[in-house]
Amino acid sequence: xxxxxxxxxxxxxxxxxxxxxxxxxxxxxxxxxxxxxxxxxxxxxxxxxxxxxxxxxxxxxxxxxxxxxxxxxxxxxxxxxxxxxxxxxxxxxxxxxxxxxxxxxxxxxxxxxxxxxxxxxxxxxxxxxxxxxxxxxxxxxxxxxxxxxxxxxxxxxxxxxxxxxxxxxxxxxxxxxxxxxxxxxxxxxxxxxxxxxxxxxxxxxxxxxxxxxxxxxxxxxxxxxxxxxxxxxxxxxxxxxxxxxxx
Amino acid sequence: xxxxxxxxxxxxxxxxxxxxxxxxxxxxxxxxxxxxxxxxxxxxxxxxxxxxxxxxxxxxxxxxxxxxxxxxxxxxxxxxxxxxxxxxxxxxxxxxxxxxxxxxxxxxxxxxxxxxxxxxxxxxxxxxxxxxxxxxxxxxxxxxxxxxxxxxxxxxxxxxxxxxxxxxxxxxxxxxxxxxxxxxxxxxxxxxxxxxxxxxxxxxxxxxxxxxxxxxxxxxxxxxxxxxxxxxxxxxxxxxxxxxxxx
DNA sequence: CGACCGATTGACGACCATCAAAGGTAGTGG
DNA sequence: CCACTACCTTTGATGGTCGTCAATCGGTCG
Numbered sequence: 001x002x003x004x005x006x007x008x009x010x011x012x013x014x015x016x017x018x019x020x021x022x023x024x025x026x027x028x029x030x031x032x033x034x035x036x037x038x039x040x041x042x043x044x045x046x047x048x049x050x051x052x053x054x055x056x057x058x059x060x061x062x063x064x065x066x067x068x069x070x071x072x073x074x075x076x077x078x079x080x081x082x083x084x085x086x087x088x089x090x091x092x093x094x095x096x097x098x099x100x101x102x103x104x105x106x107x108x109x110x111x112x113x114x115x116x117x118x119x120x121x122x123x124x125x126x127x128x129x130x131x132x133x134x135x136x137x138x139x140x141x142x143x144x145x146x147x148x149x150x151x152x153x154x155x156x157x158x159x160x161x162x163x164x165x166x167x168x169x170x171x172x173x174x175x176x177x178x179x180x181x182x183x184x185x186x187x188x189x190x191x192x193x194x195x196x197x198x199x200x201x202x203x204x205x206x207x208x209x210x211x212x213x214x215x216x217x218x219x220x221x222x223x224x225x226x227x228x229x230x231x232x233x234x235x236x237x238x239x240x241x242x243x244x245x246x247x
Numbered sequence: 248x249x250x251x252x253x254x255x256x257x258x259x260x261x262x263x264x265x266x267x268x269x270x271x272x273x274x275x276x277x278x279x280x281x282x283x284x285x286x287x288x289x290x291x292x293x294x295x296x297x298x299x300x301x302x303x304x305x306x307x308x309x310x311x312x313x314x315x316x317x318x319x320x321x322x323x324x325x326x327x328x329x330x331x332x333x334x335x336x337x338x339x340x341x342x343x344x345x346x347x348x349x350x351x352x353x354x355x356x357x358x359x360x361x362x363x364x365x366x367x368x369x370x371x372x373x374x375x376x377x378x379x380x381x382x383x384x385x386x387x388x389x390x391x392x393x394x395x396x397x398x399x400x401x402x403x404x405x406x407x408x409x410x411x412x413x414x415x416x417x418x419x420x421x422x423x424x425x426x427x428x429x430x431x432x433x434x435x436x437x438x439x440x441x442x443x444x445x446x447x448x449x450x451x452x453x454x455x456x457x458x459x460x461x462x463x464x465x466x467x468x469x470x471x472x473x474x475x476x477x478x479x480x481x482x483x484x485x486x487x488x489x490x491x492x493x494x
Numbered sequence: 495c496g497a498c499c500g501a502t503t504g505a506c507g508a509c510c511a512t513c514a515a516a517g518g519t520a521g522t523g524g
Numbered sequence: 525c526c527a528c529t530a531c532c533t534t535t536g537a538t539g540g541t542c543g544t545c546a547a548t549c550g551g552t553c554g
Contacts, residue, residue, distance in 0.1 A: 142389035150441030194397030
């Protein structure tokens with residue numbers, strides 16, 4: 001089977017179902033949510049620190065990241081987002097954006113007005129819990145990244161990051177058996193894991209030499225999931241996936 | 248003026264008001280929320296990974312932290328929590344706890360049943376937004392820690408952590424002019440910032456030598472806030488405090 | 495074909511980790 | 525009042541993981 005494709009609203013349903021059980025009525029409500037499409041290129045800023053948007057967006061295709069810079073100009077990538085994710089859901093309740101969001105591949109985005117989201121949640125109150133839960137899961141991912149970047153050596157760290165991506169892609173049906181899209185450059189992986197680009201390159205070489213990953217262009221494949229999982233000390237509890245999605 | 252003391256429900260109101268404007272009716276609702284007190288000693292686990300609690304708690308006195316361990320037994324402290332904070336609010340929507348929560352000083356805690364919280368939010372729907380916002384602010388803090396621990400040198404990193412604590416304590420009226428409680432040991436600061444205990448000690452000596460902090464036992468004082476802020480590259484935007492609380 | 499971007503390699507060094515031990519301080523109990 | 529203990533802080537010595545700097549290589553695209 002090839003990688004699943006969805007309409008925007010179907011993708012949102014699939015995403016929410018990966019962490020929250022939806023009723024048929026709620027799905028129907030979600031199908032009626034207005035979503036406005038927009039395509040962007042690689043390395044475009046989508047939302048910037050200080051913005052006060054009246055909408056948020058879902059990724060339909062491609063990857064984005066959120067990042068912050070230090071005064072010295074160093075960049076930390078705080079999260080990678082894949083199709084189905086809502087990188088700026090927080091803007092629903094935090095007026096001022098405190099991060100930057102950029103594409104790391106060509107993307108198709110679906111913009112959703114805050115007011116439409118609020119209306120939907122009023123009509124289907126359990127959806128409030130679903131969206132809240134989505135933000136809580138991402139908070140949990142931030143915590144895991146803190147552990148990963150703070151306490152694990154570079155090799156383990158990158159293995160863990162790859163494990164997480166695979167799991168999250170599988171949850172929305174976007175990872176084939178062992179292969180998935182990995183458009184992030186080595187510089188981006190470096191900024192995500194808090195190591196330098198040069199060292200990232202050497203770690204990736206080691207991971208390839210050990211048979212844990214292989215890649216061609218933007219396609220990465222994981223020959224032996226168990227081995228990678230072990231190398232990355234990966235336990236998916238923190239993703240809080242529904243059992244059906246985790247399988 | 249001495250450090251503010253509150254009843255449990257007053258403290259919750261004060262805390263929520265630091266990030267969200269409350270109406271008089273909502274405050275009245277909050278005053279009627281049942282909160283059950285409990286005292287614990289230093290270094291007690293309060294909630295553990297895998298738990299499925301039916302309640303959450305607010306800190307009334309003392310400090311707690313949340314942490315995770317790697318397979319090799321290294322500990323990362325993911326957040327420090329001070330009076331007014333709700334370290335396991337996430338349990339309202341994520342059934343399984345994915346972190347450990349422990350006291351780092353003697354604490355008085357106030358336990359709140361999930362069902363009481365849900366009832367309250369049903370009666371005052373804006374409070375849902377307030378509590379959601381509280382969890383989003385903490386997600387924002389996790390992001391800032393990722394930046395801090397990932398990209399800043401040890402000296403800046405610890406200065407930043409101290410700045411954050413001061414701001415958060417002031418927001419709930421728990422930092423006097425320049426002095427506040429700092430019960431965390433150097434080992435705990437080390438695990439929070441991802442550097443070793445030995446190196447933390449040396450950095451603290453440097454901060455003291457530079458006149459940025461001084462401390463006796465559990466009291467820490469900041470002689471020159473502007474200097475510390477600069478040394479820590481501290482910008483409080485990410486705390487999303489109301490203007491009144493930030494002042 | 496030249497320009498650009500990302501991946502790769504080499505040499506060197508520093509920040510911070512690791513290991514080990516000693517000094518302070520508080521609390522406990524005889 | 526003083527041992528005794530436990531915990532935290534401090535110090536010294538050494539070294540490794542990873543950062544920095546710089547250059548080259550390879551592929552893509554206009």
